[in-house]
Every structure is written in C-alpha cells, then in structure tokens.
Amino acid sequence: MKNQTKTRKLLLTALTVTVVGSIVAFGTFSAFSSSTENPGNEFAAGSVAIADNDTGTALYNVSNQKPGDSKTSCIKVTYTGTLASNVKLYLPDAVNSQVAEYTNLDITSGTGAAQNCSDFVPDTASANVFSGELGTFAATYDNYANGLSDFPLAKTKWDANDTVTYKVRVELQDTNSANSQSGTGYSTGVHKYVFEARNQ
Amino acid sequence: MNPSSPNTRSRRLVTLVGLALGGLLAAIAAGSWGVTAGSGSAGADVSALANLTGELNVSPAGKTFLRGRALMPGDGVTGTLQVRNQTAKALNVRARLAADRPDLNRVLHASLDADGVRLYDGPLVGLRRFSRETVRMPAGQTVDFKLRLSLPNHAKGGYEARTAETTLALDSKVAR
Numbered sequence: 363m364k365n366q367t368k369t370r371k372l373l374l375t376a377l378t379v380t381v382v383g384s385i386v387a388f389g390t391f392s393a394f395s396s397s398t399e400n401p402g403n404e405f406a407a408g409s410v411a412i413a414d415n416d417t418g419t420a421l422y423n424v425s426n427q428k429p430g431d432s433k434t435s436c437i438k439v440t441y442t443g444t445l446a447s448n449v450k451l452y453l454p455d456a457v458n459s460q461v462a463e464y465t466n467l468d469i470t471s472g473t474g475a476a477q478n479c480s481d482f483v484p485d486t487a488s489a490n491v492f493s494g495e496l497g498t499f500a501a502t503y504d505n506y507a508n509g510l511s512d513f514p515l516a517k518t519k520w521d522a523n524d525t526v527t528y529k530v531r532v533e534l535q536d537t538n539s540a541n542s543q544s545g546t547g548y549s550t551g552v553h554k555y556v557f558e559a560r561n562q
Numbered sequence: 563m564n565p566s567s568p569n570t571r572s573r574r575l576v577t578l579v580g581l582a583l584g585g586l587l588a589a590i591a592a593g594s595w596g597v598t599a600g601s602g603s604a605g606a607d608v609s610a611l612a613n614l615t616g617e618l619n620v621s622p623a624g625k626t627f628l629r630g631r632a633l634m635p636g637d638g639v640t641g642t643l644q645v646r647n648q649t650a651k652a653l654n655v656r657a658r659l660a661a662d663r664p665d666l667n668r669v670l671h672a673s674l675d676a677d678g679v680r681l682y683d684g685p686l687v688g689l690r691r692f693s694r695e696t697v698r699m700p701a702g703q704t705v706d707f708k709l710r711l712s713l714p715n716h717a718k719g720g721y722e723a724r725t726a727e728t729t730l731a732l733d734s735k736v737a738r
Contacts, residue, residue, distance in 0.1 A: 374577075381585050413616025417649045417736050438648060440614045475619065475648035476702075523614045523624040 408445035412520075412559040414438060415475060421530050421555070432533035436479040437555075439528065441520040445561040449520050450509025451491075451528075453500045455553040462497030462550050464539070468531040469493075471512060475527065482529050485515045496532065496550060506558050519562055530555075605632030606666055606721040608711045610659070612643050612730040617653060619646040620732070628709055633721070638671075638712025643730065645676070645707050647699040652737040654696040657681055657707070657730055659689040665724040671712045674730075677705040686711070686726070698737055 414437050421435040441447065451469075469491040474482035491512055492499060503510045514524045610628040612620045621644040628641025647653050659672055659682075667687035674681040674689070676697040682689050699705055709730065713721055 378581060381581060415616050415648045417617060417651045417653075419650065438616075440616050442613060442615060475646075477650045525614065 408561070409443040410445050410447050410559050410561050411441070411443040412447075412449060412557055413440050413442050414557065415440075416477070419477070422532055425549075427534045429534050429536035432531055434479055434529060434531040435477055436474055436482050436527055436529050437477070438475050439526050439557050441522060441524045441559060443559060443561075444522055446519040446521055447559040447561045448511060449513070449557055449559045450503075450506050450511050452503040452505055452509035452556050452558070453553055454504055454556055455500075455551070457496060457500045457550045457553050458548055459497050461534075461548040462500060463495055464535045464537070465496040465550060466531075466533045466535060467492060467494060467496040467499050468529075468533075470529040470531075471515075471526050472529065473525075473527050479529050482527060484529070487515065491528065500553070506560065509556075509558065520559060604722040605634045605637070606670070606713060606723075607631050607725040608633060608639065608666070608670065608728070609726075610641055610709055610711070610728045610730055612732065615732055615734065617647065617649045617734045618655065618732050619648045620644065621646075628711065630711060633711075633713050635713045635717040635721075636715045638710055640708060640710045643707040643709065644704055645699070645732065646704040647701055647734075649736075650701050652698060652700045653734040654737045655699055655705075655732055655734045656692045656694075656696045657689075657732050658692045659686065659709070659728050659730050661686060661726040661728045663726065666721060666726040669713065669717050669720045670726060671710075671714050673710045673712075674707065676707045686728075692731075692733055699734075 416437050421437060422433040424431075424433050439449070441449065470482075470484050470489050471491050472482055472484040472489060474480075476482070492510060499510075502508065512526065514520060514526050517524070608628070608630045609626050611622075611624060611626050614620055614623050626641075627643045628639055630637070630639030633639070645655070647655075655676070657674060657676075659674070661667060664687075667690070668685055670686040671684070672686045672689050673683040674693065677699075679695060679697045681693040681695045681697065697705065707730070711726075711728075
C-alpha cells in the first residue's frame with residue numbers, strides 16, 4: 363500500500379512537472395516567436411488623362427488675312443492621369459497646302475494660363491517646340507506615332523499635375539511667292555491640334 | 563491513511579483543481595505577453611488633397627490641404643483649397659469627395675463651401691457623387707473652397723483608429 367501511494371505521488375509529480383513545463387515552453391515560444399505579413403493587398407489600374415483650358419475654343423480662327431498678319435494664342439495642357447506618360451502633339455487633319463506652305467507656325471513652351479498669352483513666360487530651356495511652315499508640320503506630324511514629343515521642363519515624362527503652356531503663333535508670309543498664292547483667297551481649312559498622352 | 567478515504571479524495575481533487583487553475587493563469591499570462599502595445603490613440607485620421615483639371619488650377623495641387631489626427635466625437639478640421647478658373651469663359655463648378663476606404667463614409671461629416679455657396683453638408687458618403695450645387699466662377703477668378711471634416715458629437719463608434727484619405731475632385735461646365 364505504501365508503495366502504491368509512492369507511485370501515485372511520483373506520477374502526480376511527473377504530471378505536474380509536465381504541465382508546468384508545457385506552460386513554460388508555450389510562454390517561451392510566445393516570447394521568442396516571430397512572423398511577418400504582407401497585408402492590404404490591392405491591385406488597381408492607373409490612368410492616362412490629359413486636358414486643356416481651351417473650353418472648346420480654337421486657338422485661331424481668322425479670315426481675310428493679308429501678308430504679314432499674325433495671330434497668337436496660348437493653350438495650357440495639364441496631365442491629369444496617374445501613370446507616367448509621353449505626350450505628343452500632332453495635326454491629324456489635312457490642310458490646304460496652297461496656303462499652309464506660306465503660313466508660318468511657331469510653337470513655344472512655357473507657363474501661363476491666359477488664352478491671349480498675357481501671362482506667358484517661355485521656358486528657360488528648349489522653349490522652341492516647332493518653328494516652320496504649317497504645311498511642314500502637318501506633313502511631318504499627323505498621328506501619334508510620328509507626333510512631336512514634348513515634356514515639362516527638365517523632365518522626361520509627364521506626371522499627375524504637370525502642366526505646360528504652349529504659345530502658338532501663325533503668320534501669313536509676306537513674300538512674293540506667298541503673296542501670289544494667298545492673293546487668291548485660299549484657306550488652310552479647319553484643322554485641329556491633338557495633344558495625346560500614352561503611358562510609358 | 564487510507565488512500566480511498568473521502569478525505570484523501572477531496573485533497574486530490576483540490577490539488578488537481580489548483581493545478582488546473584494555476585496552469586490556466588500561467589497560460590493567460592504567457593498569452594498576454596505577446597499582445598502588441600496599442601498606438602495610444604483611438605481617434606480617426608483624415609486628410610484631403612485635390613488635383614488639377616484642364617480648366618481649373620488648384621493650389622496646393624496634389625498635396626494635402628487638410629489633415630486631422632486622432633479625431634474624437636466633436637472634433638473637426640478645416641482646410642482651404644484655392645481654385646482658379648484658368649479658362650476664358652465663366653464656369654459652373656461642382657465637387658465630389660472620395661475616400662480611399664469606406665470605413666468613415668457614414669460616420670464622418672463633410673461640409674464644403676465656396677464663395678459663400680454651400681456645395682454640400684452631410685455625411686461623407688453623400689459626397690461620393692458630384693454635388694448638386696455649383697458655384698459660378700467668372701473667367702480668371704480665384705475662389706477659396708473650404709472643406710470641413712468632423713466627427714459629430716453623437717458618433718458612438720466606427721471611427722476608432724480608422725483613416726480616410728480623401729481626394730476632392732472638381733468638375734466644370736461652361737456657364738450659360
């Protein structure tokens with residue numbers, strides 16, 4: 363009987379040691395365990411968007427011009443997308459070459475918001491975007507692939523809230539050959555400038 | 563001592579119950595050891611920013627103009643955004659405010675004023691669509707848009723440790 367009690371006591375002691383040991387082991391594991399997570403997974407597409415401040419008004423729409431007459435207007439282009447993009451300028455419409463060849467086109471980049479360019483300030487570098495004949499521009503840049511690429515000052519991409527203001531000046535040349543053509547009353551026809559953004 | 567006597571059995575039972583209780587306490591203590599400490603704040607964090615549009619210049623652009631931390635019921639923050647009509651025509655401007663997550667959509671209160679016109683006043687969720695009210699902005703005019711985000715006094719919950727990073731979007735049409 364005495365031996366039986368001893369055995370029971372021993373078993374009870376062993377059980378106690380096991381339980382306490384397990385708890386200590388659990389506590390130790392809790393204290394020294396480590397894990398890492400990657401929470402908040404989400405996949406969202408970016409956007410490519412570009413806008414301007416012309417409210418649908420043409421940069422120029424003049425008639426009855428004489429040699430030497432010119433028209434200057436400004437347009438502010440704003441990139442409103444989220445993806446870094448390229449922006450190209452092109453003229454998709456055909457222009458009447460008989461006048462387009464004798465119409466000078468100058469495009470300068472800078473800052474400002476007034477359509478009459480009263481607050482226009484040209485960029486300190488690479489301000490001259492294009493200088494030549496309207497006909498040349500139309501023949502060279504007539505879609506996105508061959509469009510005239512331009513970036514905000516000192517950048518190689520367009521990011522959200524980037525803006526560039528373009529001063530566009532058209533002038534009827536005052537030369538003998540120009541006068542002989544323009545004297546016939548030709549028109550370039552209605553055409554549009556397109557600023558198109560595509561993500562890089 | 564008789565091992566099968568009622569006294570001995572009771573003592574064993576007490577010993578086992580004591581051991582079980584002790585083990586349970588030890589387990590709870592060990593478990594609590596691993597609980598991460600709180601941030602010290604149970605309030606709501608809010609912020610707002612706005613981006614340019616073609617017709618409207620905003621300042622600051624793409625940067626936070628309103629920020630509130632650890633807001634509790636009764637708290638609110640106000641931010642001002644300068645908006646300029648950079649077209650040659652008068653515009654009717656409306657706004658909407660979208661949060662990056664919906665947690666505070668129903669508990670947070672938003673009010674938006676521009677040039678004396680109250681564009682919106684109500685729960686944040688109601689401004690997920692463009693405001694019905696518009697403000698007329700003549701060509702070249704600059705108007706302060708004042709946005710206030712607040713937790714009503716009666717807010718009982720649903721704001722604790724929640725965040726709402728909002729974006730104010732503007733839309734304009736040529737005024738007739």
